[in-house]
Amino acid sequence: MTREPIPTTNFNWTFLRRAYAYLRPYWKLTALAYFLALLITGLSVAIPQFIRWMVDEGIAGGNLSLLTQAVLALLGLTLLRGLFTFFQGQWSEVASQSVAYDVRNDIERQLLALSFSYHDRTESWQLLSRALQDVEYIRFLTGRATLRIVDAVILFVATAVVLFTMNWQLALLAMTTLPLITVVGLRFGSRYRPLSLAIQQQLGVLTTQLEQNLRGARVVKAFAQEPAEIERFDAENEHWFALSARAARLDSLNSPLMDFIANAGLAGVVGLGGWLAIRGQITVGELIAFTTYLGQLADPVRRLGIIIPALAMASSSAERIFTILDTQPDVASPPSPKRLSGVRGEVAFQNVSFAYDGSGPVLQNLTFTAKPGQIIALLGATGSGKTTVINLIPRLYDPTAGCVTLDGQDLRALPLDELRQQIGIVLQETMLFAASVRENIAYGRPDASEEEIIAAAKAAQAHDFIVGQLADGYDTVIGEKGTTLSGGQKQRLAIARALLTDPRILILDDATAAVDVETERRIQTALDTLMQGRTTFVIAHRLSTVRRADLILLLDEGRIAARGTHDELMAQSPLYREVYERQLE
């Protein structure tokens, strides 16, 4: 089995810059947060000085009123720093959450705008999870991560200045340990992050495997494949363990190492500082202040090592996000579309060819015309191109060559939304939303009146079951409280939905899911109502449909193998007769 290599991290400044650009609308909040960073650093640098002062002047000097003042000042400064820290965190959080919000909205709009050729190429769930996870990295980048880096750098510089002013020898010793911590942290972080990502991925593999095994429990048992399944699960499980153990080793060697370096610095400061104190070159208070400074620098510096590799992750996240956002929808409204008015419903295919990205042609040189009000039946095997033909009409895809026209106008010259409003689609697999029955019916026309909705439901033979069988009638929320609809009921709701938009062009699949005879009759009646007076394209499964079609297109490997009415084709096409007989026997 091949395994994905452990990903490496690389910076890409272009994408990072674009990610930061999302902060622009929130620049005031961001600027304030960074300004507070300066104040907080100032306080952090001042506090140990108070301690020194207190030790040297108050305690050693025996000035007790000074001690009281200093202690109160210390508390006051800490309180102030806490307040600043709160607002800094709050503002930066609001800004970065707003960035995440904006990025998510952009991704969402892009997903809605992208055409089906994109959705085909990409596994939607994968796309989605990636994008959501990536947004979290962007949020981290624009929020806490950058703030912490800036914080740490400012604190480092300020502390360095103060320490060197106090005593340069001791300062030199104290400050050398800090870059060392950063280096160790960086090395650790850049190796640990990708490893933890690999562990996450492996857990995903494990989850998929388990889920597949459970869903296919019947097949696994029927083919007595439990031992093989266990073997496969074990292999992935052990691989997960190997990765995790590696991460554990890396972590246990490095995290305490950073503590050790900081502590070693402390031991050095006590040693050298003690010697200096004995020689009277520094006071005891200064020595204590030194150790306090070291203590409060160790943490931010240590975090740098963890954050910087995370930035690299954020940069690859940004790259993935912007790749999505930069994708041009290949089906889009023209810049200055011709308005649609008084559509008659004549649809023509002129020398249309189509190929999905990177695969062989699906349609080759199709030419036919559907006159207004005609029924066009599409017949053919799986993969013969029927679905592609109907996908081209609402421009879910554009043809690779040739053109599709509506009333003589190339579809690509028409406004996309108006075009689609002229088209109703009812397929065998019905998609309903987790909303009320009413909202589902009115999906294409949210402003429809109650009367119109009921009229559509009646015409679609759905009114009776909505009122009679559903708990809250038209207000029943689909999918809630175990409200499940049968295949036949869903289909009738889809028909009502299509009826309500009163489209000029209709695309449907006349198959009915497994339903009883009565339901089937009702669906047929509803479909008949729906077809009246509209140009209709039917993926045909039934003889009755084929018989009344004005034009039958028998597709074979993307070409029209035969065309005509039922009677004509029965007389002329052996292939059609074969299909016909197979269906009816």
Add this chain to the structure above:
Amino acid sequence: MSFNIGGGGMRMGPRGALRDFGQEEEGKLFDGRLLVRMLAFLRPYRRRMLLAFALMLVATALTLLSPYLMKVAFDQAIASGDTAMLVRVSLALAASFAGLYVASAGQRYLLSWVGQRVLTDMRARLFRHLQRLGLGYHDTHIVGVTVSRVINDVAVINELLSQGLVTLIGDLLVLGGIIIVMLSMNARLALLTFSVMPLMILATYIFSRRARVAFRQTRATVAGIIATLAEQIGGMRVIQAYAQEEREAARFERANAANRDAHVAAMSLSLLFLPGVEFLGMLATAIVLWFGGRAVATEEVTLGVLVAFLAYVSRFFQPIQELSRLYTTLQSAMAGGEQVLRVLDEQPDVLDRPEPLYLDRVEGSVALRSVNFAYRPELPPILRNVDLTIQPGQTVALVGPTGAGKTSIANLVARFYDVTDGAVQVDGVDVREVAQRSLRQQMGLVSQDPFLFAGTVADNIRFGRPDATQEEMEEAARLANAHDFIRRLPQGYETEILEGGVNLSLGQRQLICIARAVLADPRLIIFDEATANVDTVTEALIHDALARLLAERTAIVIAHRLSTIRDADLICVIQDGAIVERGTHDELLARRGAYWRLLQESGVGDGRV
């Protein structure tokens, strides 16, 4: 405070994901029996755990030692100007830090190692157990929930077992040690310093209570975002076809805004808490400095004690916070542990008897003798007194309305369930006498909903015989009429099947399932015919492939299509759990009984029953 959209959760699809994010299980805080059973998982690694514990003791001691050494440095070296002493103390300090590094690195590594090992073991054990459980279990449990048990709950238990318990002991030791050392250095100053502790505990308690609620809210809003997106991706065709992009975008923005606000709110809490803790820490420092400073001035305590106190105070609060985190861990581990153990306690309802018979290649006769069956004792019986004998090589079509018991008959022959009364025999042997594995190796299943596993087309065809050669596999595909379309797929047999088989049509999936059964070359076939429509040409291919699969084999067909039924050697009409009519198509038509009525009702013209 990042919410973790783990790779794992996402792959489960909307339902699995929602369950992970939305559901928060609160268990009993403490259940001793549960804990003992969970601890048993640590048993194989007890040596490592003991070593880790010993290292922890060393680390704790060294942690307590360093402030004391600082005190010595200040009081005995610096104050008295003893340089040699200063060198010794500094070296001792450095050595104790080095020792601390070794001890804590070792302890950390051992604990993580054991933790991951136990996690791996638990998952492996759960998986094995799930393979043993009968279909009865799988029918009644949602896949996403079971997945969550194996992936998430197990991880929570591990957190408690490996990290939590040791942290608990370690923190208590550190806390106790600091208290003792401080008290022995200067009792009055120590007690004054401890006065901050109740405030600290109170703050931590209040915070963790409110934080739990706030973070739960963030998880719920994440679930909201995922649910919205999932629905939109599923319904993309409808959204675009009805030009409703704007409305959907607005809907998403609402979920998105709720998520942003919940996160900001939760963050505000943390942002309040951390400076609060810092302030309390400074309060303790201030107390040390003020009282201590006065005491130093009056020479009641030495400066070194003051320095040591300052160092101890800074180490004081971390264990308290750790302990409060542990409380949450304990709570969720108890809930998780209960769920995991419940799965492990589940008894398989179909069990091999001790020393079962092993079937060699069977002739293929099947008999049901006065079979009664109910899925669970409290449910009404599904089958009543069914007698049916099938000769080797015969095809029997079961027809009848939904819920009549057709599938149950097939399930009993495969021994997915055991009969309530009566017996099922294969080659004259009661299936309960036989090892399940040896029975099922004789059996092939083509189910109504053609289930394909994630993996390549080839993997799926090979499922029942992983060691089949490429030629054998392609031959099976050819017999199943699947070879031609597979070859036309982008990567042929190596094409990856996407989750749920969405990149293949229903008909194609059925053909692959038939190829899978052909390759396994079973003596017995259970075929559950699909009710959904596939196009006429594919339908013909399936029919043709099926004829080849069923030839020479004993077959039980749950049939919906007239063509399939007509080809059967024996047709059984099942109604209300009983066989009401049996015979060939012609015989039954002539009889004008239940079969005839069934055909009339269903409109023979469409060829479906």
